[in-house]
Amino acid sequence: MTAIWSVDSDAFLENAKKVKNQQPMMAVVKNNAYHYGLEFAVKQFLKAGIDTFSTTSLKEAVRVRELAPNATVFLMNAVYDFDTVRENEIHMTLPSLKYYYEHKNDLHGIHVHLEFENLLHRSGFKTLDEIQEVLQDHQQNSNQDKMIISGLWTHFGYADEFGVPEYDHERAAWLEVLNTLLDEGHHFDLIHAQNSASYYREGQVVLPHHTHARVGIALYGSRPYSSLDEEVIQQSLTVKANVIQVRDVQQGDYCGYSWAFETQNDNTKLAVVDVGYGDGILRTRAQHEALINGKRYPIRALMMSHMFVEVDDNVHAQDQVVLYNEDMRIDEYTFKGVGANSEQLSAMNHDSLIKEYR
Ligand SMILES: *Cc1c(COP(=O)(O)O)cnc(C)c1O
Numbered sequence: 001m002t003a004i005w006s007v008d009s010d011a012f013l014e015n016a017k018k019v020k021n022q023q024p025m026m027a028v029v030k031n032n033a034y035h036y037g038l039e040f041a042v043k044q045f046l047k048a049g050i051d052t053f054s055t056t057s058l059k060e061a062v063r064v065r066e067l068a069p070n071a072t073v074f075l076m077n078a079v080y081d082f083d084t085v086r087e088n089e090i091h092m093t094l095p096s097l098k099y100y101y102e103h104k105n106d107l108h109g110i111h112v113h114l115e116f117e118n119l120l121h122r123s124g125f126k127t128l129d130e131i132q133e134v135l136q137d138h139q140q141n142s143n144q145d146k147m148i149i150s151g152l153w154t155h156f157g158y159a160d161e162f163g164v165p166e167y168d169h170e171r172a173a174w175l176e177v178l179n180t181l182l183d184e185g186h187h188f189d190l191i192h193a194q195n196s197a198s199y200y201r202e203g204q205v206v207l208p209h210h211t212h213a214r215v216g217i218a219l220y221g222s223r224p225y226s227s228l229d230e231e232v233i234q235q236s237l238t239v240k241a242n243v244i245q246v247r248d249v250q251q252g253d254y255c256g257y258s259w260a261f262e263t264q265n266d267n268t269k270l271a272v273v274d275v276g277y278g279d280g281i282l283r284t285r286a287q288h289e290a291l292i293n294g295k296r297y298p299i300r301a302l303m304m305s306h307m308f309v310e311v312d313d314n315v316h317a318q319d320q321v322v323l324y325n326e327d328m329r330i331d332e333y334t335f336k337g338v339g340a341n342s343e344q345l346s347a348m349n350h351d352s353l354i355k356e357y358r
Contacts, residue, residue, distance in 0.1 A: 003241035011236035028216035113151025120157035151190035159197035197224035222341035241275035256301035280348035
């Protein structure tokens, strides 16, 4: 018996189509497509009619290019391996004025998207003035073989925060930059800003003048914020393990390493389950339940390869123990404080779990 990580391919595709909502979409496939598998995800997204992808690593961008020869591939991090970017026709962010002046000659023939920094402060031009400076310098650059300005973009850091003004601020600052540049007559083939939270906050449509929404987590079946209905986004992932044996313990018995769980009642039944943090179950997840034969039972201790679940007479050796499925969703536990959706997805150990696509 080994715990299983499994994805229902049809459900994944159906969700992607539903999220896309016939809007132009750039699928974010960073970190091995949120750990759903880069190759699997790109193929499903192509089937869903998505032909534009973005990631943070050049290695992944090159792999996407192989998988999708005709797609637009956008690299959200600036890199210094200019030849690889050029040879693979990868679009790349232009992350600062300093980078531009240091590398404008290296960037010849490369499609760049000017990035506006905004509240996240991770990357991008600080002000409209800086962007205008680049546009002007570029226009005056008489070099025949120079970089190609193809896009304009930003990233929102607060789209999943409600009851605070930050999202409205970053949204307004961005639209001001965008509209000013468009009013000045500048044109960009690609304009993109919205992550999943922003996309849904705006009514599951792209903002005016934008060519794409740049969506990640929703495409992978988790809701970016809790007030969204569960039906709107559907999870295709199941993570399940097995009951190895059920043990009786008595009041006062300490179970697990170093007094992990103190038994409260006599004749308590603990199911020993073959999954643990070594398989990627977050420690915070163990403060909640596991689903056995359709019923939720409390997890009592988490170890590297095992967990204890307190059960009743209805649970037996070899029963399946669900940690995540369509009824026990990653996002449910995110909203209970376990950690970001992407954090739990990223932690899954694909080497120790059996990995299958159904
Ligand atoms: C991860 C990421 C996204 C996607 O965000 P989700 O919340 O998963 O939709 C979009 N843009 C950038 C720059 C990112 O790093």
